[in-house]
Amino acid sequence: MFKKILIANRGEIALRILRTSREMEIETVAVYSDADRNSLHVRFANEAYRLGGPTPAESYLCMDRILEIAQESGAEAIHPGFGFLAENAEFVERVEAAGLVFIGPTAQAMQVMGDKIESRKAMMKAGVSVIPGMAEPLSDSCQAEQVAHEMGYPVMLKASAGGGGKGIRIIREASEMKGAFTIASGEAKNSFGDGRMYLEKYLEQPRHIEVQILADTHGRVMHLGERECSIQRRHQKLIEEAPANYVDIALRERMGAAAITAAEAVQYRSAGTVEFLLSGGEFYFLEMNTRLQVEHAITDVVYDVDLVEQMIRIAAGEKLTLPDSMQPRRHAIEVRINAEDPENNFMPSIGKIGNIRIPGGPGIRVDSALFNAMEVSPHYDSMVAKVISSGSSREQALRRMCRALQELHVGGIVTNAGVALQLLQSKGFRAGTYDTGYLERFLEAAGPVERSVPDDLEEIAAIVAVLHRVHTATGKVPLSSSPSSGLNPWVAQGRRQELLGSRS
Amino acid sequence: MKYFLKSAQGRSFEINVEATSSDHFRITLDGKEVEADFFDVDGSGQYAAAIQGRSFAASIEQTDEQHLRVTIGGETFSMLAEDEGEQVAGVLASSRPKAEVIKAAMPGVVIAVRVSVGDHLEPGQAVLVLEAMKMQNEMASQEGGVVKEVLVAEGDTVSANAVLVRLEPLPES
Incomplete structure (x- = not known):
């Protein structure tokens, strides 16, 4: 086993990897940008090295500097986390050329699966079903209109090098194509340095189901079941759960087998995720994410494994020892807490974290690197925490998540937590009958006007706002210890229903 | 003291508040009278409130004195809370055409x-x-x-x- 590894990432995922490393008694080397000197991933590491300025280009994307630090610190392996260099094949090659171990897949698997067009070809060859669409990139928006016309609207316009919801648009009619093509292609060019676009048929009411796989370097590939990730906005996942409501043991085995075939087709190693769209009982290969996923934690919980530990063991050359055909033992739900303002079209929200309250109790895991006075900067991804709930049934996991989100508060910035709570309480989510369009329809319908909140919570909030104004105006000190002059509790109890009405 | 509130959800409230001691209040909301207390927990935005015997953990962020974001039971409400003087001024300002x-x-x-x-x-x-x-x-x-x-x-x-x-x-x- 390794004695020391370098974690080439920041935020909650760097901390997540660091935690497992410490449990495995592996020393950790953290790297940081100037914006992150005070971060938890830096403070908790055994060693920490500065990369450079706050922008990703000056820091977490800077391969030369990261490799230099790895050599200097004597780290034997590098875990890339997700985002940044996690799916950069050149980085893998350079890590290996430097005599270090990359904790992840091979450069070759990454190259094939990282290119939507290449991966489609590879999957068709391996016999994994794919979504009807084109195999070659588009030259311009005129060609896109022509191809879309032949395929029939709606179509999906996707960046060839895409991922994480960037550079993807659904086009419902020809008139939308030109503008969408320009924006999506620009987004792709900025995010990935590659503006090539292609089209595929858009499936109606699809569910996004992905299969977790693990592959060791001794030829064994196994799957760890599925995750249901259909709750998305602009193709960014918000809530995930495992197991998926509509996937029974037979379908799980079919999808698992397809995922294993996909992984074997590129001689995959390490942890990876094969994404499928499930529509009308059939599933289609969407893409393979050649890295640890944000939502891996729900698989950790339902299969009682630590995927980061498995990745490290595989990278160290160990054989997988988990049994085949494991079945989920629990139900788990994850909510991503993003620094985004739901009342302002989910615009990124930046600021200094304060007034933070993290939930706990049975069945709650919080993966976050938040701390008081942390600056949420515009340079990095907006996800600041993940709340994972689990229980012996979906119902219990759901109740626990709702309870946890009622306890959670992240102040100093605006988050999507309230919207997530409302969504979890909605009929469609409770019934488990949602598809990938559910969140956007929910937001349009519920919108800022009609919210499915308990009747009088808004009244209470209004009263609290007034009390705050009075309190601020009179400049009182915290925790006043003046004796109570209010009603005695028994009288108050008796008047509750009479006056506010809704505590039934 | 009377306050006029507007929530981002589009509801309006007219609330009268009267302090009965330094942290106890008598509140009238839409003709209903309720008793409340209100304590600053940590000086950084967390408050303990009891309204007619019901207890709440409230978190408050403010952009200025009138614009508050109140989080209660996991739900966040953006509120504009104005006293009588501020409300009159606000109505006057909004009747002029806006230069955005x-x-x-x-x-x-x-x-x-x-x-x-x-x-x-x-x-x-x-x-x-x-x-x-x-x-x-x-x-x-x-x-x-x-x-x-x-x-x-x-x-x-x-x-x-x-x-x-x-x-x-x-x-x-």
Whole structure:
């Protein structure tokens, strides 16, 4: 086993990897940008090295500097986390050329699966079903209109090098194509340095189901079941759960087998995720994410494994020892807490974290690197925490998540937590009958006007706002210890229903 | 003391509050009278409130004295809370036609500018595309109007609250 590894990432995922490393008694080397000197991933590491300025280009994307630090610190392996260099094949090659171990897949698997067009070809060859669409990139928006016309609207316009919801648009009619093509292609060019676009048929009411796989370097590939990730906005996942409501043991085995075939087709190693769209009982290969996923934690919980530990063991050359055909033992739900303002079209929200309250109790895991006075900067991804709930049934996991989100508060910035709570309480989510369009329809319908909140919570909030104004105006000190002059509790109890009405 | 509240959800409340001691209050809301207490827990935004015997953990963020975001039971409510004097001033201000100023909601890079001086904009029409946190966001005019000034160009890096575009009200037709 390794004695020391370098974690080439920041935020909650760097901390997540660091935690497992410490449990495995592996020393950790953290790297940081100037914006992150005070971060938890830096403070908790055994060693920490500065990369450079706050922008990703000056820091977490800077391969030369990261490799230099790895050599200097004597780290034997590098875990890339997700985002940044996690799916950069050149980085893998350079890590290996430097005599270090990359904790992840091979450069070759990454190259094939990282290119939507290449991966489609590879999957068709391996016999994994794919979504009807084109195999070659588009030259311009005129060609896109022509191809879309032949395929029939709606179509999906996707960046060839895409991922994480960037550079993807659904086009419902020809008139939308030109503008969408320009924006999506620009987004792709900025995010990935590659503006090539292609089209595929858009499936109606699809569910996004992905299969977790693990592959060791001794030829064994196994799957760890599925995750249901259909709750998305602009193709960014918000809530995930495992197991998926509509996937029974037979379908799980079919999808698992397809995922294993996909992984074997590129001689995959390490942890990876094969994404499928499930529509009308059939599933289609969407893409393979050649890295640890944000939502891996729900698989950790339902299969009682630590995927980061498995990745490290595989990278160290160990054989997988988990049994085949494991079945989920629990139900788990994850909510991503993003620094985004739901009342302002989910615009990124930046600021200094304060007034933070993290939930706990049975069945709650919080993966976050938040701390008081942390600056949420515009340079990095907006996800600041993940709340994972689990229980012996979906119902219990759901109740626990709702309870946890009622306890959670992240102040100093605006988050999507309230919207997530409302969504979890909605009929469609409770019934488990949602598809990938559910969140956007929910937001349009519920919108800022009609919210499915308990009747009088808004009244209470209004009263609290007034009390705050009075309190601020009179400049009182915290925790006043003046004796109570209010009603005695028994009288108050008796008047509750009479006056506010809704505590039934 | 009387306060007028508007929530982002579109509801209005008229609340009268009277202190019965330093942290106990008698409140009248829509003709209902309730007793409440209110304590600052940590001086950094967490409050303990009991309203007619029901206990609440409230978190409050404020952009200024009148604009509050109250989080209670996991739900967040944006509230405008004005006293009588402020409300009168607010009504007067809103009766005048507005000259809208579009500001950057966050620091970012201007990816595209969609308007030029003299353009007539509909409410909700996009003026430019701003990239931050790896996502491109369209910045739009709320009220519509005529573009008076465009202060940024493609490729510019802007800080939060930087003025991007100034509008003037559409001429009366």
